[in-house]
Amino acid sequence: MPSDLNAPGLKTRPNRDGTRRLYWCARTDLVKAGYRPETVRLPYSLDEPSQRILIKAACMRLQAEMLEWSGRLKRPEARFDGTILSLSRRYQIDEASPYQRLKHTTRRKDTYTLVLIEKAFGSRSLAALKIADFYRWYDAAKKPKTPGGPERVRRAYGIIKKLRELFAFGVMAELPECARLYEILQRAKFKQPERRRIAMELAHVEAFVATALERDRLSLALGTAIQFEAVLRQKDVIGEWEPIPEGEEATGIVLNGRRWKNGLTWSDLSADLIVRKATTKTGAFVAHDLKLSPLVVSLIARVPASRRIGPLILDETAGRPYAESAYGREWRIIARAAGIPDAVWNMDARAGAITEAEDAGADLDHIRSSAAHAQLSTTLRYSRGAVGKSRAVASARQAHRTPRNEA
Structure with a gap:
């Protein structure tokens, strides 16, 4: 070494x-x-x-x-x-x-x-x-x-x-x-690390998907699109590898003594493209209508019917769910090829989705529910640079001034 x-x-x-x-x-x-x-x-x-x-x-x-x-x-x-x-x-x-x-x-x-x-x-x-x-x-x-x-x-x-x-x-x-x-x-008081302020934007997602498809990495394109459109954490989409408890039989999808679990499977998608899933972090149950995302629908259409069984996201090179850290490593390769700055991480898809939703004027409690957050304060931490609330405040102030100006 x-x-x-x-x-x-x-x-x-x-x-x-x-x-x-x-x-x-x-x-x-x-x-x-x-x-x-x-x-x-x-x-x-x-x-x-x-x-x-x-x-x-x-x-x-x-x-x-x-x-x-x-x-x-x-x-x-x-x-x-x-x-x-x-x-x-x-x-x-x-x-x-x-x-x-x-x-x-x-x-x-x-x-x-x-x-x-x-x-x-x-x-x-x-x-x-x-x-x-x-x-x-x-x-x-x-x-x-x-x-x-x-x-x-x-x-x-x-x-x-x-x-x-x-x-x-x-x-x-x-x-x-x-x-x-x-x-x-x-x-005692100690300086804490700054909260992350960067969010993935729709333009990033579209550039990433186009580049991933050019390089025959449909799995990366679909995974990223679902993360962004369904406001899901990476592990809730691609899954994770957990140690098999001592004495328990090694069933399911197993790699290096770990079992794959918690990722999206084709059985999580209904025939009309409604995805329902319990999230890994809190166990909260969420549901999203993927038909409302043309990008996701177009990517799903590329998956042959014979492949629509088991894990939704499969590493094309290995024929199984991505090994630990492999998804992030391969994602960065595509991101750089697509011109996405290194400062934008895959995990920023969730923050980007929440920020876009607030900018669009969506009700904050509805955004909270969509993200499976128990507290609204958590949702607000994910909103990075959104102008939705300030735009509403500015509009209300202008409306309040109008009668005075007319007088």
Whole structure:
């Protein structure tokens, strides 16, 4: 593995033509203890600079999942010795910990942050910590990765947020010093990462669809169109891969020890193109009439009747739902070819749909319901630069002035 690439578990094996195949390999001691998968083939190349970040991300994710599994091995309750490390391990193992009730995707992100915390200051005693320590850690964590680069505020705030959660658990578990430290962090103020302000626009969607069709990527065109027109999250359209619970039979669509679920299937579409689905984040049930979107209707018409079974969105190259991160990677390739700025992400389709709806004068509560939001405040956070409300206010003010002007 190159010394400048932080990709834990990365191994290479030579091909006959002199190139190298890339694999992530689990720790041998954990494999002996029963961890699977032992190895995962990585479809990238070290010779492609643009793929090195993908190699790093894949290895960090797989490593975090392995360490999460390791932390949950059946063993006596973690001994608490008053350090951050012991609190972190207790948080990950205790059956009463909120960590045990997180979704696998959230738990994976949590594990990554916990590893950062344990490595950076796991040996520190809780009794010795003061507010100055937290500000110092925050300032160190937000420093740019490279000189002159942007500050990593999201990374720094994420560490502080996770420390708050650790101390909150410590309060519930009646561990010493945790109440004091939780109170400190509840009162302390740290700069939060800025909310995203970019939204995908209809012009972006149309350009993307045209380019995707030119390159025979109907799946990407259809997935993006449905995200935008039906105000759906990416995973609610293309699905996700969840670990198969221990002892459960590996049925369904399975890849590398994970089962595909939660994506749209052809059975979710009625004969008159009404799509009904429970969303993954909140479980709220939504329904959308896709007939009202000529773009989606035209794309569905391109799918042969013989193919209209099982998952709606299939990777053309693999003949199955997109592997994790593959959809985003392939989406960006098409987006760049279509002239869409890198600042516009696939996830911005949902914000773009909500912003367009408000600009069109749609009732805000109707938009909230369409997006399956429980609170209107959530919907408003997704509206990025819409002038719908301000236009209505301006019109009302002008109407109010008219009688005076006529007088």
